[in-house]
Amino acid sequence: MNPQETLQIKCMPVNPIEMNLYVVYRKNGEGILIDPGCCQESEFERLFRFVDQENIQISHILLTHPHFDHFWGAARICKHYGLPLEVHEKALGLLEKGAMGAASFGLPPVEVPEKAKVFDANKMEFAGTRLEVRYTPGHCEGSVCFVLPEAKTVFSGDVLFNGSIGRTDLPSGNLDLLRKSIFEQLFVLDEDFQVRPGHGGRTWIEQEKYQNPFL
Numbered sequence: 001m002n003p004q005e006t007l008q009i010k011c012m013p014v015n016p017i018e019m020n021l022y023v024v025y026r027k028n029g030e031g032i033l034i035d036p037g038c039c040q041e042s043e044f045e046r047l048f049r050f051v052d053q054e055n056i057q058i059s060h061i062l063l064t065h066p067h068f069d070h071f072w073g074a075a076r077i078c079k080h081y082g083l084p085l086e087v088h089e090k091a092l093g094l095l096e097k098g099a100m101g102a103a104s105f106g107l108p109p110v111e112v113p114e115k116a117k118v119f120d121a122n123k124m125e126f127a128g129t130r131l132e133v134r135y136t137p138g139h140c141e142g143s144v145c146f147v148l149p150e151a152k153t154v155f156s157g158d159v160l161f162n163g164s165i166g167r168t169d170l171p172s173g174n175l176d177l178l179r180k181s182i183f184e185q186l187f188v189l190d191e192d193f194q195v196r197p198g199h200g201g202r203t204w205i206e207q208e209k210y211q212n213p214f215l
């Protein structure tokens, strides 16, 4: 651990659905991956090279929700780092089904990692900092947002986007529940928290609270 280094957030849009993979780390220290959605060879190489260049020890590979675009490359990435994919307890049983969601894009099912486990939502930490897990169903079951107080950042998965919200027309989607998740779990954060969504550019809690046309 290198507590003197500032926490860094690297966003890598990957796969044809342009899903944001995040590397959260201290240079020459510990780091985590959120949503290992790499698909093309070049995307895997870019991720592995970046982690090596920044000299990061990856300690957790986390998933916001069990949709295939978010864990497309998980099997290979988990094997590469010798780590399991860590998911919410309600997501564990939904990975196989989520993997088949690729069919709706005319794609073969994505590979589910051999090792997946439920994270301990009450004791998540890395690189000497705390990561809070907020359960935020509505886009789908087993969906969480990760709050990083040190960097005043929330990783919002497909719950809240810049100027939009997650779709609710897929299995276990529910608009009322999604709105409740956003109001009760995300809009209670300080307004200067930045929001790092699963797709598209970043935004801020303040901006979405007052300007999001879907809320």
Ligand SMILES: [Zn+2]
Pocket (backbone or CB within 6 Å): 019, 067, 069, 070, 158, 198, 199
């Ligand atoms: Zn997505």
